[in-house]
Amino acid sequence: DRMLARELVSYGAADGLAGPVFYDRGLPDVVGYLELCGLPVPATVDTAARRFRYDPIVFIAPFWPEIFTRDAERRQDLAEAERTGTVMARVYPAFGYRLVALPYADVAARVDFVLESLGAAS
Template identity: 55%
Template sequence: MQADAFFVLTGGPGSGKTTLIDALRGEGFAGTEEAGRGVIRDQVTVGGSALPWGNRALFAELMLSWEMRSHAQALETTGPVFFDRGVPDCIGYLELCGLPVPDHFRSAADRFRYHPTVFVLPPWPEIYSGDEERKQDFDEAVRTFEAVSAAYAACGYTLVEVPKTTVSERLAFVRARAPYPR
């Protein structure tokens, strides 16, 4: 499988990315788990410090590792894969936090590529909610959207904003713009 069939959905937290990935899975497509949520869940389980409210640099390193592993696993998949974030999100996260972006993050973004079109879900206050893994307020969600959008643009991707509408309409929007066999 080539990376031109790897479609990223990104944006700020609480914008409906995972719900849309789940809808795509419901139609039989492969999808990945969001690195941030997975790392938080694992770190809380073991009492680790690699958390966004703990060691943010280490949290970013673990997210990067997760995203590279997800990309490698997707290479073994037939058909399109929809990613709940990707490697450039890790760069955006570091920039959001005001932390330096190590060279190996940029190297990873160059090596682990996705389809040139990235779907960006904008901040949407009407559906935003926090939980045990999502502790950001809405203002930080907006800043995250801006940071990850800038990171993907800097990595050479074309951003397509997904409209704020029903899940089925968002699903149709992505399906109409992701060039894969129907």
């Protein structure tokens, strides 16, 4: 419930902003995390993920074990992070999004890739 509420607040806060808006997570992630934990997806979560839409193109960072680290923000271990990536790569297309995988590259190259994909110059 808290994840859903947080994502709805984030979605609403961006409503009406000019230009592209980037989210680190979205409503389909709530579905993915529920599935990852083996929990049922409540109708309210499914409905919210279908109703509050993002751009049809979603950038996804593929699992990259060589740069994986655990810290205060990333509490998952390596295996759980890999499973999370697999679940999200399945969930987003199930909600009608087209995934574009970020390249295995440094941050600057990934930014350039995203901007080029959006038709903007870096």
